[in-house]
Amino acid sequence: xxxxxxxxxxxxxxxxxxxxxxxxxxxxxxxxxxxxxxxxxxxxxxxxxxxxxxxxxxxxxxxxxxxxxxxxxxxxxxxxxxxxxxxxxxxxxxxxxxxxxxxxxxxxxxxxxxxxxxxxxxxxxxxxxxxxxxxxxxxxxxxxxxxxxxxxxxxxxxxxxxxxxxxxxxxxxxxxxxxxxxxxxxxxxxxxxxxxxxxxxxxxxxxxxxxxxxxxxxxxxxxxxxxxxxxxxxxxxxxxxxxxxxxxxxxxxxxxxxxxxxxxxxxxxxxxxxxxxxxxxxxxxxxxxxxxxxxxxxxxxxxxxxxxxxxxxxx
Ligand code: CP
Numbered sequence: 287x288x289x290x291x292x293x294x295x296x297x298x299x300x301x302x303x304x305x306x307x308x309x310x311x312x313x314x315x316x317x318x319x320x321x322x323x324x325x326x327x328x329x330x331x332x333x334x335x336x337x338x339x340x341x342x343x344x345x346x347x348x349x350x351x352x353x354x355x356x357x358x359x360x361x362x363x364x365x366x367x368x369x370x371x372x373x374x375x376x377x378x379x380x381x382x383x384x385x386x387x388x389x390x391x392x393x394x395x396x397x398x399x400x401x402x403x404x405x406x407x408x409x410x411x412x413x414x415x416x417x418x419x420x421x422x423x424x425x426x427x428x429x430x431x432x433x434x435x436x437x438x439x440x441x442x443x444x445x446x447x448x449x450x451x452x453x454x455x456x457x458x459x460x461x462x463x464x465x466x467x468x469x470x471x472x473x474x475x476x477x478x479x480x481x482x483x484x485x486x487x488x489x490x491x492x493x494x495x496x497x498x499x500x501x502x503x504x505x506x507x508x509x510x511x512x513x514x515x516x517x518x519x520x521x522x523x524x525x526x527x528x529x530x531x532x533x534x535x536x537x538x539x540x541x542x543x544x545x546x547x548x549x550x551x552x553x554x555x556x557x558x559x560x561x562x563x564x565x566x567x568x569x570x571x572x573x574x575x576x577x578x579x580x581x582x583x584x585x586x587x588x589x590x591x592x593x594x595x596x597x598x599x600x601x
Pocket of ligand 1: 337338339340341342412421545546547
């Protein structure tokens with residue numbers, strides 16, 4: 287693949303290849319060993335049109351660990367604020383000849399559109415409600431390390447499914463790897479056309495969590511609620527917030543996940559989030575760096591090969 291725009295176009299073999307490479311990077315990171323120079327001589331530009339802590343910083347670290355020159359474009363101080371369009375901004379950056387462009391944007395489809403206008407590898411760091419592919423890949427690696435496999439697991443994704451690109455990318459990936467996915471949410475936070483997702487749907491947490499191997503909690507994404515239904519936090523936590531009592535309905539060794547940022551006391555109990563016997567939330571963050579190293583390494587290999595073919599007049 288020339289870009290990483292979503293999970294949808296990926297074959298299970300490509301997912302496994304990326305996770306295997308990420309696993310090796312995770313081991314090197316954990317041991318404090320050098321990671322190599324897969325991105326040496328390449329320029330990586332991070333363009334985040336929405337706030338980010340985990341994704342932006344881990345892409346930056348990943349690029350630097352592999353030898354790239356990394357630039358974070360300060361969107362707040364850029365000409366976007368003077369009305370420049372995304373495409374004009376992208377064309378301007380393209381003229382500076384970056385090799386890897388990491389983009390987060392509030393509009394679904396914006397990153398795909400941008401990828402059609404530039405001559406470098408584009409990585410989607412989250413576009414609207416559409417996809418967040420590196421999040422799903424780091425979640426998959428976390429599950430594989432915790433459970434010893436990434437198939438035939440029962441996984442409950444709980445909370446604000448309607449506004450979540452994390453849910454969408456995870457559903458796509460987990461189905462490709464032959465897992466059973468349950469969605470657990472109030473009816474108002476399920477997206478239209480939910481049947482097309484091919485998941486079992488529950489509106490009751492205890493029923494939805496019964497016997498599952500993995501519980502993945504999601505944040506209430508108020509910024510995408512357009513003034514529509516916004517539940518009261520206290521009522522939401524009572525019915526849909528994950529605490530020890532609700533988790534007791536899952537398998538005894540079920541793990542607890544959250545992509546972050548987390549709202550303690552809203553979708554998850556803070557003590558449970560910090561319980562290292564059940565919560566793998568910090569492992570998710572750790573795997574985020576390794577997965578982004580692997581994704582950029584593989585895209586850089588494709589980019590170098592394509593440029594080599596073009597130089598020989600074959601491209
Ligand atoms: N999970 C995630 O995308 O977090 P950030 O918004 O902090 O990048």
